[in-house]
Amino acid sequence: MRRWARRTGTLLVSILSAAAPATAQVDRTPSPDPQHLIDIGPWQPDGGLRQIPLWPAGTAIARPELDGPETSVKGTRLVGGRIWRAIRNVSVPTMTVYPPRGANTGAAMLVLPGGGYEVVAIDLEGSEICDWVTARGMTCILLKYRVPQRWHPTRSRERAPKVQLPLQDAQRAMVLVRQQAATLGIDPHRIGVIGFSAGGHLAAAISNAETRSYPAVDAADALPSRPDFAVLLYPGHLHDSTGGRTSTRLAPWLKVSPKAPPTFLLHSVGDPTDSVYQSFTYAMALEQAKVPLEMHLYDAGGHAFGLRPSAAAITSSWPGLVETWLHRIRMLGAAAPPDSGR
Numbered sequence: 001m002r003r004w005a006r007r008t009g010t011l012l013v014s015i016l017s018a019a020a021p022a023t024a025q026v027d028r029t030p031s032p033d034p035q036h037l038i039d040i041g042p043w044q045p046d047g048g049l050r051q052i053p054l055w056p057a058g059t060a061i062a063r064p065e066l067d068g069p070e071t072s073v074k075g076t077r078l079v080g081g082r083i084w085r086a087i088r089n090v091s092v093p094t095m096t097v098y099p100p101r102g103a104n105t106g107a108a109m110l111v112l113p114g115g116g117y118e119v120v121a122i123d124l125e126g127s128e129i130c131d132w133v134t135a136r137g138m139t140c141i142l143l144k145y146r147v148p149q150r151w152h153p154t155r156s157r158e159r160a161p162k163v164q165l166p167l168q169d170a171q172r173a174m175v176l177v178r179q180q181a182a183t184l185g186i187d188p189h190r191i192g193v194i195g196f197s198a199g200g201h202l203a204a205a206i207s208n209a210e211t212r213s214y215p216a217v218d219a220a221d222a223l224p225s226r227p228d229f230a231v232l233l234y235p236g237h238l239h240d241s242t243g244g245r246t247s248t249r250l251a252p253w254l255k256v257s258p259k260a261p262p263t264f265l266l267h268s269v270g271d272p273t274d275s276v277y278q279s280f281t282y283a284m285a286l287e288q289a290k291v292p293l294e295m296h297l298y299d300a301g302g303h304a305f306g307l308r309p310s311a312a313a314i315t316s317s318w319p320g321l322v323e324t325w326l327h328r329i330r331m332l333g334a335a336a337p338p339d340s341g342r
Contacts, residue, residue, distance in 0.1 A: 037073035051094035054172045080308025086119035093169040098130040098140040105137035106187040114197025118148045124306040125196040145169040160253035168214045170206045171225035179220040192229035200235025208257045231264045236274035238282045256285040262292040268301035
């Protein structure tokens with residue numbers, strides 16, 4: 001493995017080369033294409049946990065573009081040798097709180113699954129992430145946000161919706177968690193987000209939003225909706241592709257704030273779905289705004305792997321990197337423990 005790292009005040013970048021053997025199979029992107037999805041009925045969290053509606057009964061909120069019945073589906077393309085599950089047609093967004101296992105550190109993480117804003121990858125980039133989070137003494141909050149929302153009105157062009165429904169849901173979940181922090185045993189100043197693919201964009205959006213994206217509905221909305229740290233894995237919707245694939249222009253719908261929280265980025269240079277320039281461009285904008293940043297780039301690994309390991313090093317290395325970083329920025333402690341792997 002070759003490693004290169006650079007520190008410039010707030011920035012740490014590492015580029016790692018750990019190519020899989022020629023015979024190894026690296027998982028590719030779970031596709032939200034309906035022909036690859038099989039309906040398997042409603043989703044409920046395991047362990048008797050309850051989905052908590054984000055909005056008070058009777059609150060008028062916008063519905064997603066396709067107003068069909070909510071259901072969960074499984075993908076026919078395996079990830080890590082297993083099926084993955086997603087939820088589509090979400091018009092009633094919820095959060096599910098997973099309590100920490102072992103000693104409670106007081107930190108919490110809001111999990112933002114991917115799915116191209118077409119579906120919510122509820123296990124691969126959701127409940128499985130919560131299993132990892134809670135094992136480290138953090139409270140995990142799994143967000144089921146409203147989908148679908150169209151980001152590609154044409155094949156060649158990407159455009160943000162005028163009102164981003166997932167951002168409204170993420171901000172609402174954040175203020176609810178802060179409102180309930182004492183009850184949940186959470187430090188209200190140590191609540192972060194972790195997002196994957198489209199959820200990575202959502203993590204960036206909530207990190208940089210200066211105001212709420214919806215009218216206040218109750219006292220919770222008086223609390224801050226910006227997270228205290230952000231982790232983005234193979235994010236999308238951050239790069240202005242109209243300037244070409246290797247352009248370093250940030251998407252016009254995202255303006256980086258100097259108030260954005262410390263941010264961790266991870267991407268594969270060979271990502272076939274969301275180019276590494278998504279992370280690279282965002283990292284440049286964060287550095288210009290003097291936002292503390294750590295970024296790790298790998299030469300192989302694909303897209304949408306969650307916590308499921310493959311022959312590519314990125315899939316098994318990132319959890320330890322994130323945990324070490326959380327200790328470094330004092331969200332989990334002053335120094336990393338001796339073994340911060342899975």
